[in-house]
Amino acid sequence: MRKILSMQELSEQEIVRREALQKLIDFGIDPYPAAEFPVNILANEVKEKFAAGEELKEVVLAGRMMSSRVMGKASFAELQDASGRIQVYIARDEICPSEDKTLYNEVFKKLLDRGDFIGVKGYVFKTQVGETSIHVEELTLLAKSLKPLPVVKTDAEGVVHDAVHDAEFRYRQRYVDLVVNPGTKEVFMKRTKLYSVFRDYFNEHDILEVETPILQAIPGGAAARPFITHHNALDMPLYMRIANELYLKRLIVGGFDGVYEFAKDFRNEGMDRTHNPEFTVMEIYVAYKDYNWMMDFTEKLLEKACIALNGTTEIEYGQHKVSFKAPFPRVPMLDAIKQHTGVDISGMDEDALRKVCNDLGIPVEESMGKGKLIDELFGEKCEGHYIQPTFITDYPVEMSPLTKKHRSKEGLVERFELMICGKEIANAYSELNDPIEQRVRFEEQMRLADKGDDEAMMIDQDFLRALEYGMPPTSGMGIGMDRLAMMLTNQHSIQDILFFPQMRPEKKAEKKVELNETEKLIFGILSKNSPMDLNDLKTQSGLSGKQWDKGIKGLASAGLTKVTKTDVGLTVEAV
RNA sequence: GACUCGAUAGCUCAGCCGGUAGAGCAUAACACUUUUAAUGUUAGGGUCCUGGGUUCGAAUCCCAGUCGGGUCACCA
16 A cells, blocks of 8 residues: 655645545545546537537546535536536436445545546536536546645636736746636647648748757857857767757758748847747748748738637737738838938948937947947837838848848848837848858958957858858748747737746755754753743743744744643643 | 845735734535535634844844846847
């Protein structure tokens, strides 16, 4: 027989459940059976099919028991499976046809708890109150739950009571959040749906899903601080990828016409409502296309995704109403700046730009080149205005080292970013495929780095070698999946669309094993003269009120003393 | 990184001017043998985040720390 260990440290309810577990075992019931439980329907399917008039004579469901209302010889309980909840009706004489009523009276009524996984077999009927329910003929315990779930109740008006709101609780124990807050599950199911809409769309276009290295010797393709790790056998540092762009382009060189990857990227930077150290970017590269084609492709993709998730192209994000109806407006960056600042910066040199920034009160640094200055200008004065999905096009060459020069506009590149609710959601180029030009751009980045720009890119010689073999004209695009998921599910923190957002580790208060000085002092006096009056002991110890209090409580919790109340007062004795 | 708010029973939260902690739900027992946030009665349940200080006395006031949230800055 199994021994249940160490009941100290457990809450009353946890102890009760462990005792129930032992009793179940004593009844010969395996609380964690191994056998397959042959479910043949989900809760929501039962409701749908029954509502459609289908007769359901033998359904088998499994899930967590989320509540139970025991009413003598019959009980109602709620079963929650992956699809939702359904009421089950359990009659004593139904599940216990013989004289032995143990299964109902003892097992169901006393030993099963909220949160336990159970399986039921029975038929579907409608109760007096009109609730579709399962009339249970067989009841099976599938897994015992030892920790009580938070109690969240919904009343007749649909008002939710005592929902678990505490962010820390929800993020650290997402499994509980998912069980108890139905909205959470919905958000994550939408997120998954988003991925499958993307995959379907790309696969329809014969674009190949691929995987590229996460551990990279040179972290390329973006400007960001990487995580560094170490490979023991090779005895060399490796970086966690900050982007997968350069690898996907190598595959285009290799002859694939289109590739995409949902890439976990890692950036060793600050964390806030829109930044988690690991996050997902979908990058896609398609040969023989340009950034105009990619805009068409992107707006259709996002419209499709929005409809798939929300059933409409019109959604709300916070106080904003956002329309994902394609096509989206396309605004050249310099036009955007002109529109929102009144200044036409086309053709300006670095000094003139710096003056414009100063005049507009935008703080600039000496290390900022022309591209960076324009970026600041746009970021400070324009970005926030683009609530509706808008393609901002044609960026300065200095801030786009991997992008092809614009076919007609001097000093610019063929690049767009998609802005929604003032945030960058997608970033795309006509990819630079001239290897000599690419080398020059990397060298410019090196000069920026020397000037103090810590975001400048490192040179990837192998990538240049690949380009020298020839890469077809290609358009590439990256979408921040987390931020897009936030918008399409109306969530305002990245933590709410990641199952397990990064958190500092929980610190458990250390379990005290040894007595501290105060406790030793008190125990020393007591052990010479036990039992003794509590107040005498306190006086003799000469401790301050707080020290005394801590000491005596510490001793009691260590099980070394016992306080008894008499008519005279409190007496302490050493145990 | 700066500022700010929070941490009390399994959960949601009260706790006043400093006097050793309360409610609802949950749990346990009993009743009722009935459906629906079932009901009634009773009971049990606490390292008041941690450490220090002030005080005769601290959940409460002060200081430091831990963890979390928000705002801003930085960063895409």
